[in-house]
Amino acid sequence: xxxxxxxxxxxxxxxxxxxxxxxxxxxxxxxxxxxxxxxxxxxxxxxxxxxxxxxxxxxxxxxxxxxxxxxxxxxxxxxxxxxxxxxxxxxxxxxxxxxxxxxxxxxxxxxxxxxxxxxxxxxxxxxxxxxxxxxxxxxxxxxxxxxxxxxxxxxxxxxxxxxxxxxxxxxxxxxxxxxxxxxxxxxxxxxxxxxxxxxxxxxxxxxxxxxxxxxxx
DNA sequence: GACCAGGCACATC
DNA sequence: GATGTGCATGGT
Numbered sequence: 001x002x003x004x005x006x007x008x009x010x011x012x013x014x015x016x017x018x019x020x021x022x023x024x025x026x027x028x029x030x031x032x033x034x035x036x037x038x039x040x041x042x043x044x045x046x047x048x049x050x051x052x053x054x055x056x057x058x059x060x061x062x063x064x065x066x067x068x069x070x071x072x073x074x075x076x077x078x079x080x081x082x083x084x085x086x087x088x089x090x091x092x093x094x095x096x097x098x099x100x101x102x103x104x105x106x107x108x109x110x111x112x113x114x115x116x117x118x119x120x121x122x123x124x125x126x127x128x129x130x131x132x133x134x135x136x137x138x139x140x141x142x143x144x145x146x147x148x149x150x151x152x153x154x155x156x157x158x159x160x161x162x163x164x165x166x167x168x169x170x171x172x173x174x175x176x177x178x179x180x181x182x183x184x185x186x187x188x189x190x191x192x193x194x195x196x197x198x199x200x201x202x203x204x205x206x207x208x209x210x211x212x213x214x215x216x217x
Numbered sequence: 218g219a220c221c222a223g224g225c226a227c228a229t230c
Numbered sequence: 231g232a233t234g235t236g237c238a239t240g241g242t
Contacts (some may be wrong), residue, residue, distance in 0.1 A: 082240075131224095132225095153223090181233075
């Protein structure tokens with residue numbers, strides 16, 4: 001596909017979704033730290049389950065890296081349990097907290113001052129943080145212009161003939177980076193719209209009726 | 218009761 | 231590098 005055509009296609013997809021859903025204000029969360037925690041908890045998990053875990057953490061006043069690492073493991077696991085994979089995810093939360101404290105004085109604001117490429121390397125080196133989780137944190141918690149690729153992104157673009165079904169994370173991300181303005185607000189909203197659309201439609205093959213992207217391309 | 222959900226690490230070939 | 235498997239809960 002020619003670059004100009006890809007730009008038009010992405011623009012058309014965005015316009016359709018925006019018209020259908022309006023502003024999504026994605027990602028939900030009251031603070032950058034809460035967003036980072038949510039990014040880890042939502043790995044392969046429905047958001048409704050993540051919400052329960054976050055409510056538990058809030059009630060225990062644990063949405064703070066220092067309090068989190070000071071909490072008995074069992075208590076933390078109990079809070080995290082509703083989001084599934086709770087033993088793994090509890091470890092992953094602690095790994096992230098330890099990193100945040102060791103490298104950024106426990107402050108997401110401090111973290112956000114460092115260059116995005118360095119932060120991405122740091123995050124990917126942590127056990128339990130892969131590309132999507134790293135980019136969730138960088139875009140939504142650190143306000144860095146980096147596009148988040150997820151299952152929905154891949155599914156929607158491949159179903160509309162804009163990418164191969166087995167395209168790599170990097171190549172898919174590159175499509176967005178080279179065809180859109182490197183704009184934090186745009187990237188946030190575009191991904192939010194993809195999540196909304198992916199949840200409501202595009203689950204079953206072929207394309208579903210009443211999808212905002214129906215008959216688009 | 219099966220199937221799915223916004224992943225990731227690790228083993229094996 | 232590609233492919234398979236374990237990890238766990240809650241909604242449909």
